[in-house]
Amino acid sequence: MKKFRNLFVKEVKELLSKQLIVSLLLMMAMFYFIGLMTRREAERAAAAQKIAVFDLDRSGLSGQMLAGLQGMNFKIEPMTAATTEAAVEAAKAGETNLLVVIPAGFGESVGRMEPKVVETYSFLRNFSIVGARTSAIVRAVLEAINKVLSDNFLKAKIPETAPEDIKSPIKSRDFIVIKSRMAEGSASAVTGFVTSQTVFIPVILMMIILYSSQMVISAIAMEKQNKTLETLLTVPIPRTSIVAAKMLASGFVGLVSAFIYMVGFRSYMGGFTGDIANAPGIGQVVQKLGLTLNANALIILGASLFFAILCALAMATILGVLAEDFRSAQSLIMPMLILIMIPYFVSMFADVKTMSLPVKLFILAIPFSHPFLAMQNIYLENYNAVALGVLYMAAFFGVMVFLAGRIFSTDRVLTMKLRWGKKKVVL
Amino acid sequence: MGMMLKAEGLRKSYGAVEAVKGIDFTVDEGEIFALIGPNGAGKTTTLRIVATLLTATAGTVTLLGHDLRKNPEKFRENISYLPEEAGAYRNLKGRDYLKFMANFYAATPADAAGFVRRAEDIAGLGDRLTSKVGTYSKGMVRKLLLGRALMTRPALAILDEPTSGLDVINSLEVREIIKRFAKEGISVLLSSHNMLEIEFLSDRVALIDKGRVLDSGTPAGLKEKYRAPNLENVFRSALR
């Protein structure tokens, strides 16, 4: 045990190199700043939008309309200019991104129920997402104008009925059903909420698996290159301890890195999801539908994740043995990358249940598919499927550890190599 | 002098290639025994078999009466191995590397400290032991590793090309360290393709070519037998 701890501590020290720590910190900082920026933009978007208005009409109706806009969280900046051209020039020099020109005779013709053309000028100052928002604002402004005008009109003509009831004679109550549970709410809001809560899970999963695998492969390749592995193999400790210490240390460092990554990613995602999560009442709807992860679900999910990581570490150990030096180790992560990308994309864009049997079996044979599927299965109460996945991964891990142990206790740990040129594994 | 190591009829194939084709030798207590021969002769393969890294296709090896096949653990307790062109963990400090290795052999912390002190003495790196191995020169790494290999006073030290790639001064220092420890009773099995330096270092040598022992004996005895001025000429005569 003392010797094992000695090995474990060395492995962790080797893995926690300055480069790794610096790159993790940089990533954290990057996420933090991007998150900060998006949050600031979101705040700015939520704040009152400034629009410039050049009112050539100046009738009671245009005044009423502008007051209506103001009531809808738009800040009106009246323009004074001789001509429309001059107003456009003046607005261009200013800070607002939108100018609305209300033509002369507007009030009079709208009063006669004759549509009149209102001109809008959008000043595109950059082509970022924020710039694209201007078009949404234009639409919102026009909608607001139309609503104010039609409401006024309806109120004048049919004062006994609310304008809202005339415009939408039917109303709806929306229910969502998941298995035995039902709640009132909008399906798209619930889906959006669940996605925003779980979108980071596959990414984190991928990160942990790739990080730890890369670490094991590099660690073994480095040991081979420096011949420290040969030295270690002649030391009086069981070979299984050497393998186990490597897997454990890489798993540990991989988890720590993933945790740091997750913290950064959450602060980044906070910038986007704030408004969805804060939609009124969504919390209760989600709770009623059982779409929150309770302690049991978290434990099952954790077990699934844990076994996936173990499988990855064991596979990476075997891949690492195939590397001759540090350089060839870089390409050995490829098989792992492919095995993790397949379930990642499948879980994002397809439903395994509806696939043909051979494809389904292929997907299920990849151990990393199971934690991706676990999430969905937990929401849908398919606990048996999750448990079977965990069992499969445990068996897969057992086989891999057995293989790695066999390789490490024979010549193969030193003589096995992959010859890319000849595409042949020499055993 | 008692016999420390005995290798009989060693053979090793890598797939279709037979690298070692029946090698016999013995190493006595406190003796420096060298396998010499050109690159590809099978020296490293032979040393790796003795160091428990490779399994021989045929033949037996015994160390202090223990059979390698039956009891590799006993071998590992009594040997230390310095691989050819070896390095150490680049992110560890020199002293931490020594401590790490010492912990595998020491029964108590005091033992470990004693091992580390001896290794520091052998390596002679002084203050540099507190800097990372990644910053060391080739000569410094070799001396650190030699210190590591000898600190536990193994019954048998297996050194693969201990001086290859080093400059004249470093080679000389390494040879002196090996000689000093052999005098203190450690048996040494080493390999080299530099036949001239081996003449001054080893008590007995085996000339190896293409996986076979051409001849063996003391350097003086071999020179007399082949009437040659040095081991290089002995080797050339033995090849014919």
Ligand SMILES: Nc1ncnc2c1ncn2[C@@H]1O[C@H](COP(=O)(O)OP(=O)(O)O)[C@@H](O)[C@H]1O
């Ligand atoms: N892992 C291996 N796979 C295949 N052939 C090998 C391997 N290691 C060594 N050989 C071959 O075995 C022979 C002996 O090699 P080696 O023992 O390293 O010689 P030396 O140490 O005397 O230079 C060489 O022909 C070498 O190419």
Ligand SMILES: [Mg+2]
């Ligand atoms: Mg060699």
